[in-house]
Amino acid sequence: MPKLKITPHQPRTLVWWFARRHNIDFNPPYQRKGRLWSDQDKGFLIDSIINGFDIPKLYLADFQYGRSKLNEKSLAYSIIDGKQRLETVFDFFEGNLTLNTDFVFRNDPGLRLGGLGLKDLRTAYPFVAEEFENFNFDIMSVYAEDENDINELFVRLNRSKPLTGAEVRNAISGPVTELIRRLTEHTIFDESIRFSTKRAGDQNAAAKILLFEYEDKPVSTKKSVLDNFAKGESVDRKKLDRSRLELSARRVLDTLNEMEEAFLPNDILLSSAGLFPVYYWLVRAVRPEYQDDIRPFLIWFEMERKKHRDDQKDLGPEAVVDQQFARYDTLNRSTNDAISHRGRFEILKAAFQAYLDERYDMTSALSFRD
Template identity: 45%
Template sequence: MKTESRLFKMLRMDARTLIWWRSRRHRIDVDPSYQRKGRRWSISDKQYLIDSILNGFDIPKFYVVDFTWGDSPLNEKNSEYAVIDGKQRFESVFEFFDDKFPLAANFRLLNQPTLPLGGLKYSVLKTDYPEVAELFDNFNPDVMTVIASKKEYIEELFVRLNRSKPLSGAEIRNAITGEVSEIIRSIRGHEFFTSNVRFNTNKGQDLNCAAKLLMFEVTGALQETKKTQLDKFVKEAPDNTTLKKSVETLFSTLENMSEVFQFKDTLLGSEGQIPIYYWLCRNSSAEAVPYFRDFLETFMASLDNQVKRGALLTEGEKADFKIASRSINDRTSHSLRYDILKKAFDKWLSLNL
């Protein structure tokens, strides 16, 4: 009786530079049918990755199937490698090599902060700042190679890669005790508040912001968020079914936002605007949300009169948004700022996508 061949190995690949991977890009299947799927990256996502590489920060591991060892039924396109996890990172690296996007406008090299590198593309770095281009060329990503004879082994790898992900829907539901104050503390513990926001949280500003988001979600609308209303909301807890549904939606939205915004993001330097950013992301399509940060950079520049052509706002809208931002807890302020922001986001999407 013939025994079925079973093979599964995982090895750390010997160090290979990004320039090495670039030279073999045509031998890499970046989109096999069994790849771990992820959201589409925005320009700011890609710029953040390049920033991390140039400044020597650690980036997540790449996982690729290695077909150089021999024939495999998983080799769908006669390639040497197929990407399991890391498609967006590989594509971002190759696109930067190809000048498809520049460094972020506020980019700075940490060990040489005076170099005027913001907004430059790779070809300019190569010509004018070759030592900086070499940092990128010679970066060695951490790549795990997988040798597998069956697709099921790849699927098992996906499960194990995701097993430690925080705040699944079941975990969120299990954490709800019926006390709104406890839920607000759990919201405050989300990565969005611990890693993305830039405002000072020493006096509980994160708890205050979390309470506003939960109030919006439970009531299904923008509300007055002054101390009196927030205190009343916390004391008069809604039924447990409503809380469960609201918290699931809230955490799902925060998960999307934490992927869009950067670590200690300069765009999240004030607690006052975040409830409006949340409500717009929450009510936007899955295709639009990844571009929210890119839009917000243009919106803020337009608000400060830094954008002269193709501005998103009229002079009246600029004035209204600034006036409304002085009373960040009024319901009318929330509504007016949301309406202006949504109109501008829709316009930005129509112009850029």
């Protein structure tokens, strides 16, 4: 059998697929996160299905062709492209979705069906329910022996779609991608951060701090740099050292554990993905005995920074300019530049030491690790 084979799947109704939903892996490694569509978007898909409009092809890794080392979960299918569409269909079957309020059934526009669910349609309008249940998706079965082939297919299928850099990198096979996925399993990404993870925002943040650790300093986290990192290259374009990379990941996990202690669940301080790497590097630098002071300091710093911005806006030229806040705001406009990462960290570091000096009447910089 060829290493990569793509053939049309035997036509099956949506009812048939729904009955086998538990035999489909919706979260293979290369997939973007689910539940990205709004209810309005989902309703529009159901509208298109019921009214007989064409739906783009779906692609499934079909493990019924034979045994495959890629079938880690021992399921019949794995989603390659079409996750949102299948999730939407299953939501409608399970009663978690209704027709949009402006829905019009083209075969009988006089029917008022907006807001109804599939259960309602089965009871009052079974012929409409049948249009949905008996619809056939155009599904392509994919057999591959190498994960790189599936990753390449995923990227090619999504080439014209607005994938984020992190979503594309997630389809790159290699140790960096695997470590990034492992890091995002840390509870800080589930419980503490507030920035969105729907478009792989957590993986993007994890990639940045892993790169920081590997380089042992804040560096540029622009897309091209992170792409090269995922492909196995350091900032200076040298091949990554696997042992050093593994050690860097362990250090990241240690610091994330400290961050989990320093920040609250759903912490407002972790609302910005652009600040997360800087806060990470600050926590990494602070001695354990002062970890409890990090959050109160950052709350104070952000309140003072906001007050400074408000003064600049309200008082204009008469406002007193605080250089640390002014520079921090300037650096915060380019969150992926190496200068921005390092500059914001140095400002926070100096401000934190001053904060401790005043609070504990300290006279020397003993709050940071060597």
